[in-house]
Amino acid sequence: xxxxxxxxxxxxxxxxxxxxxxxxxxxxxxxxxxxxxxxxxxxxxxxxxxxxxxxxxxxxxxxxxxxxxxxxxxxxxxxxxxxxxxxxxxxxxxxxxxxxxxxxxxxxxxxxxxxxxxxxxxxxxxxxxxxxxxxxxxxxxxxxxxxxxxxxxxxxxxxxxxxxxxxxxxxxxxxxxxxxxxxxxxxxxxxxxxxxxxxxxxxxxxxxxxxxxxxxxxxxxxxxxxxxxxxxxxxxxxxxxxxxxxxxxxxxxxxxxxxxxxxxxxxxxxxxxxxxxxxxxxx
Amino acid sequence: xxxxxxxxxxxxxxxxxxxxxxxxxxxxxxxxxxxxxxxxxxxxxxxxxxxxxxxxxxxxxxxxxxxxxxxxxxxxxxxxxxxxxxxxxxxxxxxxxxxxxxxxxxxxxxxxxxxxxxxxxxxxxxxxxxxxxxxxxxxxxxxxxxxxxxxxxxxxxxxxxxxxxxxxxxxxxxxxxxxxxxxxxxxxxxxxxxxxxxxxxxxxxxxxxxxxxxxxxxxxxxxxxxxxxxxxxxxxxxxxxxxxxxxxxxxxxxxxxxxxxxxxxx
Numbered sequence: 001x002x003x004x005x006x007x008x009x010x011x012x013x014x015x016x017x018x019x020x021x022x023x024x025x026x027x028x029x030x031x032x033x034x035x036x037x038x039x040x041x042x043x044x045x046x047x048x049x050x051x052x053x054x055x056x057x058x059x060x061x062x063x064x065x066x067x068x069x070x071x072x073x074x075x076x077x078x079x080x081x082x083x084x085x086x087x088x089x090x091x092x093x094x095x096x097x098x099x100x101x102x103x104x105x106x107x108x109x110x111x112x113x114x115x116x117x118x119x120x121x122x123x124x125x126x127x128x129x130x131x132x133x134x135x136x137x138x139x140x141x142x143x144x145x146x147x148x149x150x151x152x153x154x155x156x157x158x159x160x161x162x163x164x165x166x167x168x169x170x171x172x173x174x175x176x177x178x179x180x181x182x183x184x185x186x187x188x189x190x191x192x193x194x195x196x197x198x199x200x201x202x203x204x205x206x207x208x209x210x211x212x213x214x215x216x217x218x219x220x221x222x223x224x225x226x227x228x229x230x231x232x233x234x235x236x237x238x239x240x241x242x243x244x245x246x247x248x249x250x251x252x253x254x255x256x257x258x259x260x261x262x263x264x265x266x267x268x269x270x271x272x273x274x275x276x277x278x279x280x281x282x283x
Numbered sequence: 284x285x286x287x288x289x290x291x292x293x294x295x296x297x298x299x300x301x302x303x304x305x306x307x308x309x310x311x312x313x314x315x316x317x318x319x320x321x322x323x324x325x326x327x328x329x330x331x332x333x334x335x336x337x338x339x340x341x342x343x344x345x346x347x348x349x350x351x352x353x354x355x356x357x358x359x360x361x362x363x364x365x366x367x368x369x370x371x372x373x374x375x376x377x378x379x380x381x382x383x384x385x386x387x388x389x390x391x392x393x394x395x396x397x398x399x400x401x402x403x404x405x406x407x408x409x410x411x412x413x414x415x416x417x418x419x420x421x422x423x424x425x426x427x428x429x430x431x432x433x434x435x436x437x438x439x440x441x442x443x444x445x446x447x448x449x450x451x452x453x454x455x456x457x458x459x460x461x462x463x464x465x466x467x468x469x470x471x472x473x474x475x476x477x478x479x480x481x482x483x484x485x486x487x488x489x490x491x492x493x494x495x496x497x498x499x500x501x502x503x504x505x506x507x508x509x510x511x512x513x514x515x516x517x518x519x520x521x522x523x524x525x526x527x528x529x530x531x532x533x534x535x536x537x538x539x540x541x542x543x544x545x546x547x548x549x
Contacts, residue, residue, distance in 0.1 A: 007380025120311025221398030
């Protein structure tokens with residue numbers, strides 16, 4: 001047993017660190033988002049406004065960036081599911097002697113520096129990159145395809161970055177599916193496909209959901225890969241925040257967009273935990 | 284007959300797709316490594332000629348060397364701080380020595396829920412107000428914020444594998460609370476905490492979205508340096524330093540696998 005007095009003493013350093021260097025800084029961002037910013041002059045003294053938020057929901061530029069960010073989140077999540085499920089299935093159900101090698105092959109790119117991985121994709125996807133050179137040499141295309149600075153490039157890069165997270169969530173989920181239920185369905189005459197769609201997939205649904213939420217939230221929050229593969233022109237929410245803080249110096253708009261992005265991420269996490277609880281209640 | 288052949292084992296098509304995905308995961312890594320050994324100043328496949336020049340160039344470039352040093356200092360110090368305060372807090376919370384332990388744990392995890400870029404801009408403003416902007420201390424504390432949730436998570440996973448009775452036995456035999464923790468519990472959670480420390484180190488070493496808002500012009504970190512060099516254009520020097528990182532990551536992963544059987548944590 002630890003005395004409550006000692007318990008408090010043990011928790012305090014970490015708690016104070018997070019209050020001082022996380023909670024207070026984030027809360028202090030809130031008043032900034034209601035300030036009025038004039039280029040070259042900074043905040044207008046004494047003026048508080050909703051303008052920064054109104055612009056986010058009415059201005060065509062912001063709406064396009066938000067729509068693009070959400071679309072990217074959906075597409076990357078879907079791609080990670082489609083590519084990740086077979087691999088997770090092989091890890092969970094395949095030959096035991098392959099397992100360690102497969103897990104290491106998925107872990108390695110996951111641990112590798114994000115900037116390095118994005119750099120690799122730049123080398124592959126630029127107009128004179130390896131993919132285009134190869135396709136031209138093979139005579140499949142005459143002019144280079146545009147694989148970067150657009151949705152295609154961001155999708156490929158982000159799918160590669162977040163796929164390992166999805167795979168590990170799915171491995172855990174598939175392992176939890178009882179084999180006996182599958183065998184029973186098969187005994188009762190179900191085809192392999194039907195066993196999969198009627199038993200395996202629904203029983204691994206909670207893992208599919210939590211993997212999807214994780215990948216979606218990471219994708220809409222991503223800054224580095226979208227910046228490197230999207231360049232300064234093809235923007236998502238995180239890169240707009242970066243520009244507003246570092247280039248335009250419009251911290252008011254930047255913090256309003258930061259709260260919008262944070263609200264979207266937290267909203268998705270909250271909604272999914274509600275859904276998971278409801279599912280748990282049903283069974 | 285169908286019933287008998289259903290063993291849930293993956294079919295050849297599934298295996299083929301899965302192995303293709305494994306290849307997809309390694310492709311950018313291979314490309315970077317090959318580019319680093321190429322004689323040309325632009326990237327081609329197959330690489331034209333073979334040279335170690337780019338490595339020599341990078342390893343004699345003071346900008347890269349100081350960035351590597353900065354990244355190591357940051358990762359080591361923030362991981363050390365996270366480990367000490369993270370394990371202390373987790374120990375008390377896991378044993379429910381504090382009222383409202385569950386709510387506190389959820390709060391300690393909250394830096395993971397917020398987009399990193401938001402933490403970055405929040406600290407940028409805060410450090411500008413408090414004069415910590417551009418300071419090493421400010422940067423270290425920012426990294427403690429982003430690494431501590433991983434330390435807490437692995438501490439909880441490790442503590443779950445410890446039988447409270449072993450520690451109680453030590454207490455009965457006359458050990459103080461601190462002695463019992465140091466001599467009994469700590470050795471038991473050490474392998475799990477090593478994995479947690481490795482993950483914390485990598486999280487700190489890799490970080491761009493928080494760090495980029497807080498560094499000053501003199502002390503950049505390696506990933507931020509690569510990030511900004513790529514904006515100027517792709518050159519094999521970047522590939523060479525990236526290859527060094529790939530090598531370090533690979534060795535780290537193999538060491539972790541040897542030490543604690545990393546794959547069991549998945």
